[in-house]
Amino acid sequence: MGWIPDEGKGLPPPGVVNRNSFWLGGMGWCAAIMNGNVLSGVHRQVLLTTIGWFLGYHLTKYENYVHAKLDREMNEYMKLHPDDFAPKEKKTFAEIVEPFIPVR
């Protein structure tokens, strides 16, 4: 892995079937179809779909790492500033709603 540092390797890896792979593989397949025919260019379709799927897997891995890093930084900030994140008192609806006086 070139762009994910060592700490990112402790994250759960994405499955082989994932959203980015599916999308980029589909894009590769559509590109292959639009470049030629549906039936006569199967090798091109397979190759471009594979390339898209491969890139999608690594993109998902990078995306997971970036999101995990942001979540960790956010949680650390929340721990350092607990006053800003005190839970609000919850009022039931009965306390808020005013008595109903129909006006005719």
Place this chain on the structure above:
Amino acid sequence: MSVTGLLARSFFVHRVGSRSVFTSSKRDTNSPNWLRVGLAFGSSVFLWSLLFKQHSDDVLEYKLRNNIN
């Protein structure tokens, strides 16, 4: 400004005849280029095997680092 009008004018500008060496033909789907087909399928197989290997390596690394099983 039709295309033929523009081409007619270019006839007067480019007096020196110049010919392009590029040719183009429609793709022949009845006689496939087997080398290219083989390379495409071969590299697809290679990429898929690389992907599965990478995935199993990642799963192993994850389990080692978090001391699962």
